[in-house]
Amino acid sequence: MQALKRLTGLGALVLSLTLAQVALAATPLVSTDWLAENLKRDDTIVLDIRSPFAGSSREAYLKGHIPGALWSEYPGYWRTDRGDVVGVLPSVEKLEAALSELGVADGKTVVIVPAGGNSSEFSAAARIYWTLKYLGHDEVSILDGGHRRWTEEKRPLETGAVTPVGDMFVAEPRADYLTGTSDVARRMNTSTVLIDGRPASQFAGQAKHSKATRFGRIPGAVSLDQGVFYDDKAGRLKAPSEIAKLVPQGLDDKDVDIVSYCNTGHWAATNWFVMHELLGYKNVSLYDESMVGWSQDESLPIASERTMMDDVKAFFSNIFS
Template sequence: MPLLTKLAAALAFAGSLALAQVAVAAPAVTPLVTGEWLERHLERDDVIVIDIRSPFAKSSREDYLKSHIPGAVWSEYPGYWRTERDGVVGVLPSVDKLEAALSELGVSEDKAVVIVPHGTTSSEFGAAARIYWTFKYLGHDAVAILDGGFNGWVAEGRPLASGGVTPVGDMFIANPRDSYLVSTQQVAAKLDSDTVLLDGRPEAQFSGLEKHGKATRFGRIPGAVGLDQANFYDLEAGRLKDREEIAALVELTISDKSAEIVSYCNTGHWAATNWFVLHELAGYENVSLYDESMVGWSRDEALPIASERTAFDDIKDFFRDLLG
């Protein structure tokens, strides 16, 4: 075969490969996708829709079986997304276990994932944000949350299906981003530094008047600033507030977008919403998540805690528990 003919054949083959790669590439997604976008992409084999309605959101698999987005697979939260280690609840499972679970769900690097929360409360949105963060930590960027969740989809009159959907397994290989996750030891090393320790809990827990049931002490990490993640959620609409309102709320607390930020709460759940809002929507690039959070921090008596709690608060709680 003449050299020019061989060259032409090689170029044609390379072109066909490029076209094949384009054909199988996962569609581009933004952190939040609309119902209109998702409906247009439902028939694609490279889009996986994960319905996470579960007892956490006062729902169940039975609700999923009765009605769900066509083609959506069901995944319970927290389920295999979180685990308990050394007495600390809600932490990230091992990468091996997550790779196995996501492979069973049919996830692979050339597929986009859309997470569907119920669309009810800020805490329930936090489940979607935590799963979203998990994908990002594992190195999978083609992931999104359905804006408005399942309730928004129904309110828009979009198609529904019933019965279960069996996932078609694939091979998911993680490429973890260590900068997305920090340990208790790493956070302790950041005390008295310029790092912003962002507490996503309600004011009563931030101040030390209340605490999570698994935390052993009341209060917050010294030097932390409070930003209750519920501030970002529009309860009536069942979704996050618009970008401009979110940006204004964030800038009131952290004006420097170059700041190093550690997002925490009790178990890394509410913290995931603050991470999502800052890192994915508001343009803060240096944000990590502390998944052990106050439950993990409070268990180590050598670590300091700041609190406005007084002995009188202890007495009030004692009698409340006694009479309750």
């Protein structure tokens, strides 16, 4: 009987530990309720990514942030430039050093907190999320609605800076999450689907990124402006049922090979996040050099609806602007 009691006590302890682990199991998007419940755990790291990019600043973070949240400016150390190609993934070694300083390590859940402003600002959170996943860190989530939703619900804030407690982050990169220019060129005219996350005007060649040297898109690409997935008024992604209806027709096979791109791999991160993490497409990679990198290689083809009249209009517009 005593042995049974001891066994029961041990079983209760195991059950308690199991429930604690389950409580921390995060999904790609976590609610403010979930974060509030797990906020004080030592294995939860909250990254507040409000920055000038999102129309905010470190000063705004210092005036009020989710308790315990660390400030991590975007793009900051999350992206770098190589020559004239902007916003690409830094070296694994540099990212390991930056994440170790933040205290990220195996077994710790990272929650990314965007401002909650617009779709492009959400892409910053998605790009950081993708980076951590690429590096092999699966315990990562984005706070649904971001800082805006947290404050609208009048949840507690704290002021001042939070000093990170360093740890050892060791990356295990997933090569299939990242695609380079030569690989994209090789996969043209195959079963691979190229998803272009830019606005329709850029897809058609009516406009372009300032660093792109040519107008247009990668031939054969499918237009999917990442902004369609975001509800600007609510400051969050649309409901999953709505999101599923916005995927281009013909993508019924969840095993199809997909490359997500835009100008610099920023907007493309939202399309990657939605398709790979929320909708369950298994083979989605991100092309971080995107159109800026592609356009600078004159040997690579470009498709465009741009006409000579568009060039003439742009010429006179530049003169009189």
